[in-house]
Amino acid sequence: MNIIEDSIEIDGHKLTLQTGKLANQATRSVYAQLGETCVLVTVTSGNKREDIDYLPLQVEYVEKLYAGGRIKGSRWVKREGRPSDDAILKARVIDRSIRPLFPPNYRKEIQIIITLLSVDGVNSPEILSAIATSAALSLSPIPWQGPISTIRVGYIKTNGEGSFIINPTEEEERFSTLDLVVSSLIDKAVMIEAKSEELSEENMLKAIKLAQSENRKIIEFIEKMTKKIKPVKEVAGQGLIDDKILKVLKKDYQKNISDMILKKAEKEFDDEEALEVVVVEVMEKYKKEFERKEIVKAIDYLSKLKIREQILKTKKRIDGRSPDEIRELRSETSILPRTHGSAIFERGETQVLSIVTLGAPGLEQLIESPEGEVAKRYIHHYYMPPYSVGETGRIGWPSRREIGHGALAEKAIEPVLPTEKEFPYTIRVVSEVLSSNGSTSMASACGSSLALMDAGVPIKSPVAGIAMGLMTKSDTEYVILTDIMGIEDFSGDMDFKVAGTVAGITGIQLDVKILGLTEEVIKEVLGKAKKARLTILESMNKVISSPRGEISKFAPKVVVMTPPQDKIGEIIGPGGKNIRSLIAKTQTDINVSDDGKVTITGLDKEKVDEAVRYIENITREVEIGEEFEGTVKRILPFGAFVEFLPGKEGLVHVSKMGRGFVRDPGQVVKIGQKVKVKVNQIDNQGRINLQMIA
Numbered sequence: 011m012n013i014i015e016d017s018i019e020i021d022g023h024k025l026t027l028q029t030g031k032l033a034n035q036a037t038r039s040v041y042a043q044l045g046e047t048c049v050l051v052t053v054t055s056g057n058k059r060e061d062i063d064y065l066p067l068q069v070e071y072v073e074k075l076y077a078g079g080r081i082k083g084s085r086w087v088k089r090e091g092r093p094s095d096d097a098i099l100k101a102r103v104i105d106r107s108i109r110p111l112f113p114p115n116y117r118k119e120i121q122i123i124i125t126l127l128s129v130d131g132v133n134s135p136e137i138l139s140a141i142a143t144s145a146a147l148s149l150s151p152i153p154w155q156g157p158i159s160t161i162r163v164g165y166i167k168t169n170g171e172g173s174f175i176i177n178p179t180e181e182e183e184r185f186s187t188l189d190l191v192v193s194s195l196i197d198k199a200v201m202i203e204a205k206s207e208e209l210s211e212e213n214m215l216k217a218i219k220l221a222q223s224e225n226r227k228i229i230e231f232i233e234k235m236t237k238k239i240k241p242v243k244e245v246a247g248q249g250l251i252d253d254k255i256l257k258v259l260k261k262d263y264q265k266n267i268s269d270m271i272l273k274k275a276e277k278e279f280d281d282e283e284a285l286e287v288v289v290v291e292v293m294e295k296y297k298k299e300f301e302r303k304e305i306v307k308a309i310d311y312l313s314k315l316k317i318r319e320q321i322l323k324t325k326k327r328i329d330g331r332s333p334d335e336i337r338e339l340r341s342e343t344s345i346l347p348r349t350h351g352s353a354i355f356e357r358g359e360t361q362v363l364s365i366v367t368l369g370a371p372g373l374e375q376l377i378e379s380p381e382g383e384v385a386k387r388y389i390h391h392y393y394m395p396p397y398s399v400g401e402t403g404r405i406g407w408p409s410r411r412e413i414g415h416g417a418l419a420e421k422a423i424e425p426v427l428p429t430e431k432e433f434p435y436t437i438r439v440v441s442e443v444l445s446s447n448g449s450t451s452m453a454s455a456c457g458s459s460l461a462l463m464d465a466g467v468p469i470k471s472p473v474a475g476i477a478m479g480l481m482t483k484s485d486t487e488y489v490i491l492t493d494i495m496g497i498e499d500f501s502g503d504m505d506f507k508v509a510g511t512v513a514g515i516t517g518i519q520l521d522v523k524i525l526g527l528t529e530e531v532i533k534e535v536l537g538k539a540k541k542a543r544l545t546i547l548e549s550m551n552k553v554i555s556s557p558r559g560e561i562s563k564f565a566p567k568v569v570v571m572t573p574p575q576d577k578i579g580e581i582i583g584p585g586g587k588n589i590r591s592l593i594a595k596t597q598t599d600i601n602v603s604d605d606g607k608v609t610i611t612g613l614d615k616e617k618v619d620e621a622v623r624y625i626e627n628i629t630r631e632v633e634i635g636e637e638f639e640g641t642v643k644r645i646l647p648f649g650a651f652v653e654f655l656p657g658k659e660g661l662v663h664v665s666k667m668g669r670g671f672v673r674d675p676g677q678v679v680k681i682g683q684k685v686k687v688k689v690n691q692i693d694n695q696g697r698i699n700l701q702m703i704a
Contacts, residue, residue, distance in 0.1 A: 014238055018231045020044070020224070021176040023133055027145050027235060038150035038241075042142035046130035048077075051142040053150050056119030063307060065112050066119045071101035071139065077126045078380030095413050096379060100124075100136045102414050103160075104143050106521050107193035107201040111155040113246035120152060129380045132179045137162050140193060145232045149239050153246040155525060157236070158200060159228035160193040161221045165209065172213070174220050180381075187425075190214075190518075192221035196229055198526025202506075205421040208471070208514035211536040218532060255292075255300055255308040263288055263309075271313055271328055271497070285309065314501040321481045321489050329495065336476070336493045336542055339549040341456075343464040350565040351465020355457035355550075357493065359447035364457030365440050366465040368565040370611040372601050373436040387436050388427055392416030392454055394443040415451040416441070419475075422455040422509035422517035423462070426470040433468055434570040434609070448495040449477030455509045455517070456550060463554050466561035473516055474546040475509030478535050485528055490535055492542045508539035512547060567618045571608040573629040578606055580628050580658070588628070592656070596621040627655040632698060634689050640700075642683045650675050652687055652700055660698035666690060668702045 013030040026043045033039035036052035059066050075082055075090060082088045093101070104124070112120075124139045140160035148157040164178035164186035178186055187207035193200050199218060206214065259267065266288050273284060289305045317328055325333055337358030346352040351366035375386040392415045396403030408416070419441060427437070439461060441454035452475030459473040479494035479502040491498055499505050503524045509517040515536075520527070527535075561567075573581065582589050582602065593600050598612035598621045608625060612618045632655070640654035649663040662685075664672040672678055679685060691699040 014235060016231070016235050016238075018228065020228070023177070025138075025141070025228070025231075027142065027232070029146075029149055029235075029239070037152065038146045040142045040146040040149065042138050042145070044138045045133040046128060047133040047135050047138055048126075048128040049135055049139045049142055050125045050127055051139065051146045052123050052125075053143075053146045053152065054121045054123075055150070055152055056121065059117045059119060062117065063303070063310075065109065065116055067105065067109060067112070067122070068120070069101045069105040069108075069122045069143075070124065071097045071104070072123060072125045073097050073380055074126055075378075075380055077129045077135075078131075078382065080378075080380060080382070083378055083383075094377065094379065095417070096377065098410050098413050099417050100139065102410060103136065103191060103193075103201065103203055104140050107140060107158060107160060108143060108147060108154070108156070110200055110522050110524065110526075111158070113153050116153060116246045118152075118244075122146070126380055131381060134162055134177060135380075137177060137191070141228060141232075145235065148232050148236050149241055151241050151244050153244050156195075157229050157232040158193050158195055159225035159232070160191060160201075161224045161228075163190040163192070163217045163221050164188055165190075165206070165213065165217065174217055176220070176224055188217060190217050190221065192218055192225065194222045194225045195526050196226055197222075198528055199520065199532060200522055200526045202518055202520035204515070204518035205424065206515050206517070207425040208511050208516060210514050211540055214515055214518070215529075215533055215536060219529060222529075251308050251311050252300070252304060255304055256312065258292065258296070259305075259308055259312055263292070267309060267312055267316065270309070271317060317497065317501040318481050321491070322483055322487070325489060327491065328497070333489050334492045334538060334541070336545060337495075339546060341460055341550050341553040343460055343554050348564055350562045351461045351463075351467070353457050353460030353464055353554075354444075355453050355460060357449075357453055357456075357546075358495065359445055360450055360453050361443075361445040362450060362453040362457045363442045363444055364454065364461040365442070366458075366461045366467065367438045367440075368465060368467075368561060368568075369436040369438070370566060370568055370599060370601070371430065371434055371436055371570065371609050372611075375436075387430060388420065388424060389436075389438045390416050390420035390423065390441070390454075390458060391438070392419060392441045392443070392451070394446060394450060398443045398446040398450075415454065418451045418507065418509075418517060418519050419454040419458055422452075422473055422475055423458050423469075425516045426459075426473055426511060428468045428470070434568050435467075437462070437467060446496070448493070448499060449475075449505075449507065451475070451519075452477050452507050452509060456546060460550060460554060463557045465565070466558040468557045471511040471513065472547055472550055472555065473509055473511055474543050474550060475507060475517065476539050476542040476546065478504070478506040478508065478539050478542075480504040480506070480527075480531070480535075482524060485531075488531065490531070490538055492538055506535050506539070508536065508543065510540075510543055512544065564613075566611045566613055567615045569610045569618055569622050571610070571622065571625055572606065573608060573625065575606050577629040578602060578608075581608060581625055592621055592624055596624070624656040628658060630655075632658070632689055632692065634692060637686065637688045637703065639684055640687050642679045642681050642685060645676050645679065645681060647675075650679050652685060654687055654700065658698075660687070660689070660700040662687060662700045662702050666699070666701040668704050 015028040017026045023045050028041045032041050033052050037055045039052045126135050144157045147154045162177050164175040165188035166185050190204040270284050340356040343353045349365050350368045377384045439458045443450045455475040479491035479498045482488040482503050504522045507519045596617045601609045610621045638654035640652040643653050644651040651659045653659045667678050686703040687700040690701040
């Protein structure tokens, strides 16, 4: 057994990569450790797929609760279930980082399984997993143009000055206004994912450059390990398109292909009927000399080539726009009468309906992972049904793409949300894609911003997003496209989504199909995206520019109180008697959390206010000399107990009933009788004695 192990220090933490010891029946496995966080990455090569026209790559991020010393909270199910949204998003980050570096025509199945073995609560398993995946692919015989490295960058402001942090710990992340993940080659970025609190384009570029600088050290470390093993790489087939088919199509079907391109500009996917007409005609004319899939592949190749050549030569797009031009914008709010907030955002043929639902704090989403439990009070869900692209298809659980797009829109909005103290609600936004032709995720961010303001959620500033594309001839000859359509996404070299406010960036997601972007391209993209974002915000502001003054009458009213800890028992009462009585009386929902917060939720504001007054009266300090009107609750031989505040009683002794000598208090008062009383005495145990007022 040939075990290779090496280590490097990353910002004060030891990174160790080891291969040859574990899971040796996989094509290549790497055990990686950063601090006390450990992962096992296996890369397995499978059969060649002749029946598909894409890379059959599968990346799975497997969370094991034992990694954090935890057992599943469910009483009935203790085994880990289907991947969480968080695990899917981590797998997508790694997939998007490595996919561009495989040969374009490689068709062997590749399965990458990342198993989280140990988590220390300090070092990010996501970053470690990405680095280990890069190492495993580099050490394998699979053709791949890596290695790459992945790093996280934070940004913390102290005394007005900001400083960047490499791989911030969980504690540091709490104070960071930036969460940036960058995967890069030695000199180019291949994947960027970011959430930031309105960071400027200049600072974002600095953070990306810092990440690339740190990545270079890790890339050199992986290359050093690779030289020790010297893996023999497979030779990937070129998969060139038959010149004879290309000549036929160029000679006789140029107009058909041009017409198909124009049709593609109208919707996100191919016009299957028009494609089939050309395929059938070619097959019949040439006596089935060519296979169907070869003809389809050639048509696709020529379509993309034609689009690229037109844009690179003429700087004109297939729908007639200039490179920087945004399609027609339209927004509308208060679409649905009974929801708490709603809006439609349209950009060209892309149309998204976003709906806001407000709920009590107790409705927040609890997420269980090896790192512990986390509560989410803002949730964004994205759905893209088949009809949005004019097709039929499956309806069911959201796809990984839908989960990823929802998470991106969620990231873009989170930095502008009010704190729980400012707005004590759980907020769910659902974005329904009604029509799709380019960047529905950014349309979802725009629609969500509008819907939140329509719902009266006091967001700090409106958010808009834009998708930027790229057509390249070389690193210095290229055209950047603003607001890409579906066909430009499929034919182009990148999908660079940037969201933000007037003040700065709140979210970024970059995917590329080429070997990365230079610093110059990234800088130019951020500048053009800012210009587009401001244009979209200007359009949105004409419809609604700030949150409505109050929430919908159909939304629940929520009040959070923080009474003294020693008063919680009085609120709840013996066996929950007081709180149950109050819930029944006011028709509200009242919850007392472990930290002593009392949350009152109800649809009727007056009832909520009544419950608030009741609890305030229970918890407020009573002073000697105060007068109240109370209700006689109990009569005993020595006096009567009067409830003078909700849940608070005091004793009126027979000597304080104001009638001289009283032998039987029942002759003076009756149960249920309303009487006026004054606080006469409060003893050292907090018991209250009252005096009746005539």
